[in-house]
Every structure is written in structure tokens, then in C-alpha cells.
Amino acid sequence: MELKIVRSFQVLAFLAAHITSAWAAESMLSLAGTWSFRLDPEDVGVTEKWFTLGFDDTIQLPGTTDENHKGLKKDEQCIDRLSRVWYWKGPAWYQRRVTIPDTWKGKRITLLLERSKNTRVWVDQIFSTARHVINGRCGNDPPIRQGGRGVSLRTAPCA
DSSP: OHHHHHHHHHHHHHHHHHHHHHHHHHHOOOOOEEEEEEEOTTSOTTTTTGGGSOOSEEEEESOOTTTTTOSEEOOOOOSSSOOOSEEOOSOEEEEEEEEEOGGGTTSOOEEEOTTOOEEEEEETTEEOSSOOBSSSEEEOSSOOOSEEEEEEEEEEOOO
């Protein structure tokens, strides 16, 4: 009898894991990979509507500007803190084409960015009304339609 209960529990645990995994696959979209990229040293990207442009440079995300060799090459050798070869502290722009699944029609879509700075979001050149995304979360306001969408992100250090 105990063996039957243990096996039943194992089967239920297995099914729960696969159902959860299937749900996560349908409800989450990884944005990892190659993004178009541009540094904004003069902080003119919003005024000049860079969210309407394409960028020639690329960056791998997740990753940092230092890991991707973007910014100013310093190659510093500090003993009191972590040293960075590539330094950047200023606005930067990221763009990528994203396909929103048909199954998400009518659902709220949340963009979650890990360790992001002060971020602004445009989808198909429309600014998200979540004015500044400080904690890395942004809802779909205005609503995002299914299919291919252009996503532009502008990050900058918090003031």
C-alpha cells in the first residue's frame, strides 16, 4: 500500500512538473539573444526619435556593456573594486523584433528586465505609458497586438 502511494505521488509530481513547464513555455517569451544596440553619449535619442531608427551595432543579452565590449576602453587595474575593461555610464538603446503569440490575444503582457536601470519602452514606435520602468516591469499600455512587434528600450543611470 505504501509503495502504491509513493508511486502515485511520483506520478503526480511528474505530471505537475510537466504541466508547469508547458504553462511557462506558453506564458513566457525569452528575449535572450542578439539585440540591435546604440550608445547615446549626448542623450539625444528620445529627442531624435531613435526608436524609429535601426541600429548597426549589436549586443548579446543577457549581458553587460563590459562583456560585449561596448563603451570606453579603460582596461583599469583597480585593487579596491572590480575592474572593468569597457566602461559605460550613460543612456543606451536596445532594439529587437519580437513575435507575440496568437494565444496571448487579450491578455496582459508584462516585460520583465533583470537588473535594468531607468528604462523607457516603445513597442512599434509607440511609447509605453508606464513612463519610467525603474524596477524592470512594464505592462502593455497601450495594448500590444499579436504578431511581429518592434521593441525599443532606452536605459540610463538613475538620477
